[in-house]
Amino acid sequence: MPENDFAGSRKTLFRELERTVHDPKVLEVMRAVPRERFIPRELQEYAYDNRPLPIGQEQTISQPFIVAAMSSHLQLTKGHKVLEIGTGSGYQAAVLGELAGEVFSIEIIESHAVKARELLHELGFTNIHVRSGDGYRGWREHAPFDRIILTAACPRIPEPLIAQLAIGGRLIAPLGKDSQTLILGVKTEQGFFTEEILPVRFVPMTGEVEVGVH
Secondary structure, eight states: OOGGGGHHHHHHHHHHHTTTOOOHHHHHHHHHSOGGGGSOGGGGGGTTSSSOEEEETTEEEOOHHHHHHHHHHHTOOTTOEEEEEOOTTSHHHHHHHHHSSEEEEEESSHHHHHHHHHHHHHTTOSSEEEEESOGGGOOGGGOOEEEEEEOSBBSSOOHHHHHTEEEEEEEEEEEESSSEEEEEEEEETTEEEEEEEEEEOOOBOOSGGGTTOO
16 A cells, blocks of 8 residues: 555544654654554555554554553663563564664564564664564563563563663563553662553463463
């Protein structure tokens, strides 16, 4: 579908986002990232609807409002190194890549990791590194991270991720199973402190995090 075909729906979406997201830099970046490239061709006409869309294997691309909200709460600058758990389509990684200095993203479904890596490369991102694997234990070789974002819901924040967060760093994640809440954590010399942001609905994180969860 030609880019011009998205002009109307894109304009409508960002008019809506401007009423709820008060971070002009995040909105500017999201206007520049072509969301339609990150979803299946048969769903591209819905690319600028403010809702999640399926990308295959029971995974979704997040609602634009949620991408904007999570990105805003991270308070990213070009000096930051970011760890993302759950690459999915690569859309959130692309937004992070425009806002931060370097992004390390882990995706447990190998086919999604390969596709996202290829697309991000095609779009010219040289500061985003994608690997396939279980994100529970993070990416120790590149720690510490200034910011960490989880794009799948977990019952608790994995301890290895908190350990890999730099002092002064921020972590955002959806917590819970049936009922989920987006939480923001900040790591200080005194400990890791969290606050609730808003109710959300994400696909569940899989892999090691499931051990002992019933």
